[in-house]
Amino acid sequence: MTRTRTALLLTTVVALLAGLVVYAAFATRSPDFDPPTPLEAAAPQGLESFYTQKLSWSDCYTGGHCADVTVPIDYADPDGATTQLRMVFYPATGDATRSIFVNPGGPGGSAIDYAGQMKNDLGKQVRDAADVIGVDPRGVGLSSPLTCLPAKKFDAYAASDPDPDDAAEIAASRASFTAMGKACEANSGALAAHVSTVEVARDMDVVRALVGRAKLDWFGASYGTELGAVYAELFPGKVGRMVLDGAVDPSLDSVESSFAQNEGFQRALDAYAADCVKSDACPLGTDAKAGVAKIAALMDQLDAAPLPGVGDRKLTEGLAFYGIAVTLYDQKSWSYLSQGLAAAFKGDGALLVQFADVYFDRKPDGSYGSNSGQVINAISCLDNPGGLTLADVEKQTPRFVKTSPVFGRALAFGALGCSDWPIESANPLPTIDGKGAPPIVVIGTTRDPATPYESAEALAKQLDSGVLLTRDGDGHTAYASGNACITKAVDGYLADGTVPKVGTTC
Structure with a gap:
């Protein structure tokens, strides 16, 4: 579990892809x-x-x-x-x-x-x-x-650059995370400080x-x-x-929590790639390592130039991050990832946008079926208040990227997240032994x-x-x-x- 602006929902994704009964x-x-x-x-x-x-x-x-x-x-x-x-x-x-x-x-x-x-x-x-x-x-x-951001503003947040490249982009990203917290407080009052x-x-x-x-x-x-x-x-x-x-390791700080997930997602992506290249129809080719590098290159391309997606919504690097990650939660979803990547390599980002929508429970009409994409930040930042500086995170980035060329930069920057959350916590996580x-x-x-x-x-x-x-x-x-x-x-x-x-x- 990452306690960050790139926090990943920990739930059963195949069930989400199939559609949950209420x-x-x-x-x-x-x-x-x-x-x-x-x-x-x-x-x-x-x-x-x-x-x-x-x-x-x-x-x-x-x-x-x-x-x-x-x-x-x-x-x-x-x-x-x-x-x-x-x-x-x-x-x-x-x-x-x-x-x-x-x-x-x-x-x-x-x-x-x-x-x-x-x-x-x-x-x-x-x-x-x-x-x-x-x-x-x-x-x-x-x-x-x-209740925090309205749907349109959360759309923009979800699609934003997960690894901003310059001072202006970094400032804008950090401000957007703070704005979400302020919206939770403005729209939900005291509850926003008490969902730990x-x-x-x-x-x-x-x-x-x-x-x-x-x-x-x-x-x-x-x-x-x-x-x-x-x-x-x-x-x-x-x-x-x-x-x-x-199981989550509740003893980890935000950097090590992000790094653990960085390792986990790359390990899963490597397993997917190794399985994919056994098929003649694999969009990664015949070499698993080269296939992962191809995905990393796609992420770089999306950072510079998003692809056409669904309607006027483009496939950004941010949406691709979630669209790829969501399919790694269950081996049964790997075929979806192959379809999404095959389309994206040909210039069509629609499937990966739709996968990101599944991740965030976004409906075709632009509404959200739940507040899961926002409340995760409120809970996580009350449990583990921030304290990192940008310099702390930048120092860690090479280690993240070396481990995962696909997810590393985003998860490294994401570790900064709760440092920008504006709501003070009165109930951080205790040290746990359950004696x-x-x-x-x-x-x-x-x-x-x-x-x-x-x-x-x-x-x-x-x-x-x-x-x-x-x-x-x-x-x-x-x-x-x-x-x-x-x-x-x-x-x-x-x-x-x-x-x-x-x-x-x-």
């Missing part, structure tokens, strides 16, 4: 739904009204049950303003003994959408005993959303109590691993069975582009009870990737508490 539409409440009963256990002092609030449930059209939860905008001021969270609840298919909360990452991905997917992906033995719950984090999705991961983790504890669970079982993917790890740090005694898939929590399963995929395998190794070591589970493969995250060994290990842990053997590789 799981949050309301109907009337089914008469045979027995709502969960809140715990009577003592709530944290001053927060009693939130931990014991009465929820009003309605049926979602997909078969789940939906409710709104009220939480304080600022936990330091529980008597002050509040915000709304929306959640979906899928009851267990048997006699429920637990509830598994799920989160797909981002930050900015919809947990409500993800729950609709995970209720089908989790094994029968898991679903027989466990409800599946998705809570859109504060500021995200169907919870009271953070620490506060989201505290929200999850409120919902845990409201659905009547003494322990929080958790399946977090990508940034959802960081959210889970923060919960374990804040509430170690309330952790149940926790799985962190496609006191039961075993936490951390999963890493060896050629994961967005959360490199090394990040999973690091998080498993940082967590006092971390257990590393390895998937040898391509793409972002491991569960539901078709790897039977991973499925067996995760389902076994979530169903009956069997912890994978240390050192297990699938």
